[in-house]
Amino acid sequence: MAPVPTERDLRLDLFRGIALWLIFLDHIPSNAVSWLTIRNYGFSDATEIFVFISGYTAAFVYGRAMQQHGFIVASARVLKRAWQIYVAHVFLFAIYLAEIAYVAHSFDNPLYTEEMGVLDFLKNPDITILQALLLKFKPVNMDVLPLYIVLLLWFPPMLWLLLRTPSLALVTSATFYALTWWFDWSIAAYPNGTWVFNPFAWQLMFVFGAWCALGGAQRLARWVNSPAVIGLAFAYIAFAFCIAMTWYFPRLGAFVPKFVGDAIYPIDKTNLDVLRIVHFLSLAVITVWLVPRDWSALKSPVAWPAIVCGQHSLEIFCLGVFLAFAAHFLFTEISNSLLTQITVSLFGIIVMVGAAALVSWYRTMERQGPGPRPPKIKPGYAGGDA
């Protein structure tokens, strides 16, 4: 059985924290600050980082539980987590409905008669709310948590396999991914179409993260640190950057040979396009090369805000979704000046950090105090969630 590492890698928390900030910025509609986020400069975005690190930490936390307490106990914990995420999703949906209902009220601009049709779902709350509870009706930007729920449901057997024969588990996951592309497997959404993030495809990123946590990263180390791989990673990121620039300056598109365009487009986010995976891997290779595990800055106050957010990812992710709604509400009802956009973006991140610090403080207090909860047995992954 593969050993589960004992000490948490702070780099994971750091980059998950940063991914949470980026997701928040990207989720605010019409936000000039989202110009800064990585999705504008290449194929992959913060979602890959978030899912990969979530897989990594899930293996880390539940892997140990499975080794110490067996399959049933660990699976029960994973399912409890999935339930918590479901509750969080429904809670966010309620807030979304409140925001939409308010924004929709008195919206009568003749320029947008067609677009107003999107509010028609408010007229059929019986169907809409039921479909939302079934995770079939998902408003824009509320697709990550349902993905996470399905990934966790699939995780216990995968983790069992990962702990025994990690390579077979990874091959199984990759095969499933390939079959999904081959047979167009997907989950239906309401009223039309499919889930924005296809769990059958995205499970690869999650399982790959888990595989890395359970010894895969060490096995890859020789490759990851080779100058040739690092060079290739830089070359691919440069290529993706050049392609991304043609999205903003269409005239540059003339310099992209037709066969390249035919080969790469459309870049499928729903089914986790291979181009996106390679882009994420390239970023990961460069990150591991630039930021060593024992980097002193990881323990400095500069990195702390992102790390503390990354350590409480579910709470902070949900808060981010809520703050993005609130920001859109502010833009429509009060002001959408550039200054407001920058202020709101910054303020949102400060609120996320503050909330993460508060959650951290609660956890420490509950662990130390004579409260009803027993203290955690292993201080090794103190403060971290799956």
Next chain:
Amino acid sequence: MTGRVLFSLALLLLAGTAWAEEPAQCRVAAHLVERDFALPQVNRAIAEKHLEILVVGAGSSLLPGSNGIKNAYPARLQHALGEALPGVTVKVTTDVQVKRSAGEMAKSLAPALAAEKPALVIWQTGTVDAMQSIDTDQFRAALDQGINIARSAGADVVLINAQYSPRTDSMIALGTYAENMRWVALQHEVPLFDRFSIMKLWADLGTFDLYSPAKKLDTAERVHDCIGRLLADLVVESAKPDEPHAEGGR
């Protein structure tokens, strides 16, 4: 998308007061109009002094009210082309109905083309597909089909993407549909009129208040007038790709 807007803002700052003196406010977005692909049929029609255009679209190609047809962008396009092409008879007909997806429009394209025989089909789509979250493969296939039908009927094609609608921004995921439209346009070498970015720039610069929830028909009419003018620029300049043209304000 935002990157493009910021770049545009920077360009405008560099350009200084050049655009401020331009009488039509819509000109601030003129540099966002692409002119990369030729429109040979339009070119020929202009040479023959008779240009017929068919606008195929959904709800955002319409304006409400008794003067809606007169003030919506297809009619404004006809007006602007008439001014830009003296001596050429310009006739813009429309096949516009609310709530139609790209697939539905592609289906009604053949009969409409048979009736009108236009040199150019201007196809506005994307919004309804995004609202109904139509499968993007289907959306792309519909665009391919429509473009092929129009071309085999001897017409050039210009695509128009969705409007920028800040109030419903958090409710309609336009992004993937816009990307797919851009890709299909590139593949078929068809000009894409990027209405989304143009309107976003107007909103960012305060040219038009697109956040307003109120029933203000005058703003809507001015927006459509501007879209008609910029579309006319695209048509005229793409039809004559060999002649050198000045960038930006004219």
